[in-house]
Amino acid sequence: MDFQQGLITTIHEYGVTNDLIKELNIYLKKRSTSILIPCLYEEFERPALKDIKDVLKNLTSLNELVIALSAKTIEQVKAAKSFFESMPFPVHVQWTNSPSVINLLKNQEKNGLDLLGTPGKGWAVWQGIGVATRKSEVVALFDADIRTFSPLYPSRMILPLLDESYGISYVKAFYSRLSLETNQLQGRATRLFVGPLLASLEQLVGNGPFLQYLQSFRYPLAGEFAFTKDLAMNLRIPCDWGLEIGLLSEVYRNVRTSKIAQVDLGLFDHKHKNIGNSSREGLQRMCTEILSSVLRGLMEHQAETLTSTQLATLEVLYKRVGEDRVKQFGLDSAVNQLPYDRHEEELSVQKFAKLLRPATENYLAFPTTQQLPSWSRVLSCENKLQEDLASAGSKDIRTN
Numbered sequence: 001m002d003f004q005q006g007l008i009t010t011i012h013e014y015g016v017t018n019d020l021i022k023e024l025n026i027y028l029k030k031r032s033t034s035i036l037i038p039c040l041y042e043e044f045e046r047p048a049l050k051d052i053k054d055v056l057k058n059l060t061s062l063n064e065l066v067i068a069l070s071a072k073t074i075e076q077v078k079a080a081k082s083f084f085e086s087m088p089f090p091v092h093v094q095w096t097n098s099p100s101v102i103n104l105l106k107n108q109e110k111n112g113l114d115l116l117g118t119p120g121k122g123w124a125v126w127q128g129i130g131v132a133t134r135k136s137e138v139v140a141l142f143d144a145d146i147r148t149f150s151p152l153y154p155s156r157m158i159l160p161l162l163d164e165s166y167g168i169s170y171v172k173a174f175y176s177r178l179s180l181e182t183n184q185l186q187g188r189a190t191r192l193f194v195g196p197l198l199a200s201l202e203q204l205v206g207n208g209p210f211l212q213y214l215q216s217f218r219y220p221l222a223g224e225f226a227f228t229k230d231l232a233m234n235l236r237i238p239c240d241w242g243l244e245i246g247l248l249s250e251v252y253r254n255v256r257t258s259k260i261a262q263v264d265l266g267l268f269d270h271k272h273k274n275i276g277n278s279s280r281e282g283l284q285r286m287c288t289e290i291l292s293s294v295l296r297g298l299m300e301h302q303a304e305t306l307t308s309t310q311l312a313t314l315e316v317l318y319k320r321v322g323e324d325r326v327k328q329f330g331l332d333s334a335v336n337q338l339p340y341d342r343h344e345e346e347l348s349v350q351k352f353a354k355l356l357r358p359a360t361e362n363y364l365a366f367p368t369t370q371q372l373p374s375w376s377r378v379l380s381c382e383n384k385l386q387e388d389l390a391s392a393g394s395k396d397i398r399t400n
Contacts, residue, residue, distance in 0.1 A: 006216050007212060007216040008217060008261065013156075020151065021059070021155060023159070024061075024158060025058075027162035027163065028063070028162065031161075032136045033137070033140065034066055034133075034136035035056065035062060035139075035140050036142075037065070037068070038121050038141070038144070039068070039070070041069065041072065041076040043145055046145065048144065048146055052144065055150065055153070055154070057088060063090075064090045065089060065090070066091075066092050066094060067080060068125065068128035069093055069095055069124075070096050077095045077098075080093050092393075095394065096393065097119060098395070100393075102116070104388055108381070115372060120240070122239040123239060126372040128141070129237070131393065133229045133375065134386050134387065136229065137228060137229045138161045138226065138229070139226065140157050140158050141224065141225055141226065142154070143223045143224065146268070146270045148180070148268050153224070157226050157263060158171075160261050161226055167258070167259055169228045170228075171227070172217060172224070172260070172261075173219065173265050174218035174222055174263070177268055178267060178338070184333075184339045184340070185333060185338060188283060188345075190219055190221045191325065191329060192349055192352060193287045193322075194220055194287075196322040197291065197318060200314055200318045201294070201314070204310055204313055205298070205310075210298060213252055217248065218264075220248060221290070222244065224265070231251070232375070233374060236250055236371040236372065236373060237371060238293065239369075240292075240370075241286040241289035241290060242293025245293040246296075246371070248297075249300065253300070283348075284351060284355060287355055291360065293369075295364075296367065299367065311361075315353060315357060318353055319349065319353045322349035326349060329345065330345075
């Protein structure tokens with residue numbers, strides 16, 4: 001049983017926790033809390049979201065559920081609202097790409113603000129934060145495709161923020177990524193790319209504070225996290241697949257590490273992404289954008305950048321560390337009687353290794369990226385934009 005602590009406070013799963021929903025409902029009465037779920041309409045046609053809804057309906061003291069929905073038609077949005085109409089708390093379905101939302105955000109160009117972003121999770125998260133923090137002091141985010149969602153997920157994610165005596169501002173999940181069908185290890189982007197990448201960078205540039213911080217997270221790409229309103233309002237939101245690393249960089253910028261915790265959610269499974277046939281597809285595209293986010297964080301927080309000589313060294317180091325990790329995960333799987341395709345894992349490492357040079361060179365040529373401004377900055381220009389956004393996100397539904 002692991003009980004180790006480090007730079008980031010770790011909340012372990014010891015296997016003795018009872019159902020915490022009753023306790024969570026008591027604490028939810030003391031500190032207003034919203035849950036935010038960014039999603040495409042397609043998730044309403046899959047079973048995972050129904051299971052999530054069945055768990056969340058027991059949170060009778062939840063202040064609000066915010067669904068940041070990308071939909072193609074008004075009928076889809078109405079179906080989403082109907083899906084959640086039996087919940088025992090208010091549900092706000094924010095149609096993120098509605099005509100009224102687009103017009104409202106485009107109008108902010110008059111203030112020099114680019115708020116349209118790139119359609120995707122980052123833009124949905126940014127809108128969801130704006131809507132959720134109107135009424136709540138704590139916001140927890142979960143994806144809509146989690147197939148193993150249980151009462152322990154919201155309880156363990158949210159409780160650390162509700163007991164203010166610990167001073168926690170940000171909670172990030174970690175878990176064991178296993179396929180429900182095969183028990184095979186998942187999470188290749190974390191296991192075979194981010195882990196070896198950070199270890200290689202440490203050897204290359206030293207164990208600086210930002211690298212040490214990133215390596216303290218058991219699952220830096222976890223899409224499940226929660227934060228206080230004070231923190232949420234001051235985060236710039238990336239618009240690409242570097243969202244999770246980019247958010248960790250923003251958290252690092254805004255709060256002390258003593259105010260950060262990570263929590264073990266146990267077994268976890270959601271949709272799996274293919275590795276793709278090029279750097280523009282699947283996990284390869286994701287890892288390309290993650291690499292840019294890591295390099296940007298090194299620039300911002302450690303004033304580190306890679307030279308052409310270091311890039312060659314990084315390629316060699318990454319491949320060696322990646323191959324070592326494949327052996328480690330192979331042994332881990334063998335002892336736990338999990339199926340493991342070592343050849344396929346080796347091929348993944350090779351494909352990821354080929355991304356390093358072109359992705360780094362492209363980043364160095366174009367080091368800036370689109371980030372949606374923090375809500376604290378936006379409200380300094382338009383102090384009613386949160387309410388206007390929430391209204392616009394449901395206006396087109398009401399008028400049809």
